[in-house]
Amino acid sequence: MDVLYFAWVRERIGLPREQVETQARTVNDLVAELRAREERYAAAFADLSALRVAVDQELADFDAPLDGAREVAFFPPMTGG
Amino acid sequence: MTIRVQEQPFDLGEEANAFADAQDDAGAVVTFTGIVRDLPGGAGLDRMVIEHYPGMTEKALGQIAADARTRWELADVLIIHRYGEMRAGERIMMVAAAARHRKNAFDAAEFLMDYLKSRAPFWKKEHTTDGGDWVAARDEDEDALKRW
Numbered sequence: 001m002d003v004l005y006f007a008w009v010r011e012r013i014g015l016p017r018e019q020v021e022t023q024a025r026t027v028n029d030l031v032a033e034l035r036a037r038e039e040r041y042a043a044a045f046a047d048l049s050a051l052r053v054a055v056d057q058e059l060a061d062f063d064a065p066l067d068g069a070r071e072v073a074f075f076p077p078m079t080g081g
Numbered sequence: 082m083t084i085r086v087q088e089q090p091f092d093l094g095e096e097a098n099a100f101a102d103a104q105d106d107a108g109a110v111v112t113f114t115g116i117v118r119d120l121p122g123g124a125g126l127d128r129m130v131i132e133h134y135p136g137m138t139e140k141a142l143g144q145i146a147a148d149a150r151t152r153w154e155l156a157d158v159l160i161i162h163r164y165g166e167m168r169a170g171e172r173i174m175m176v177a178a179a180a181r182h183r184k185n186a187f188d189a190a191e192f193l194m195d196y197l198k199s200r201a202p203f204w205k206k207e208h209t210t211d212g213g214d215w216v217a218a219r220d221e222d223e224d225a226l227k228r229w
Contacts, residue, residue, distance in 0.1 A: 007132055007204035008215050057137035059200070073134060073202075077218030080162065080203035081115050081174060081194055 006075035088165040107156040107179035111186040134202035153185040
């Protein structure tokens, strides 16, 4: 699946998107896999209350299932307007 | 209903006039525009850079506009939101709501703004000569959604 990062999450991880091979069943599972990769991921995902997630371009919860999801995005709370 | 997500500046007067001219059945048009503020205390904003999530942005704005149309009787809705680099004083975005009566237009414009602030995937970064800071979301903006 495609995993996208925006704003300071993108800066901390150092890339805007990547392809991830995963069997993760929920967003939380995916976060656990990413955290275990490298320090920069662990730093970006240290505090989930500071993050929001979208699954296939719809806002979702961290316990949302990933069955069939093609795109997961992580970002800080939005500041539009 | 028109949703535009664009990098280039827009002319607020031209957009507002074109929107009002296109209405046959509206007695009220309310517009709001957001402007890039300088930093408090004249700290010297060099530029603001807005990042967004292409694809999701258009969907989220379309959903917010559609929600407004189910809550109020509206003749039309316009949302324009920019991304990329801008300087203090530039227009960031605008919404316009047209309705037969002004209350619906005012309420819808406020609703659109409240949702745009916290539910449309845009992120602002303020740059000074010392570096850049991401603008933090405010609790008041999240709380503002509860009144709808």
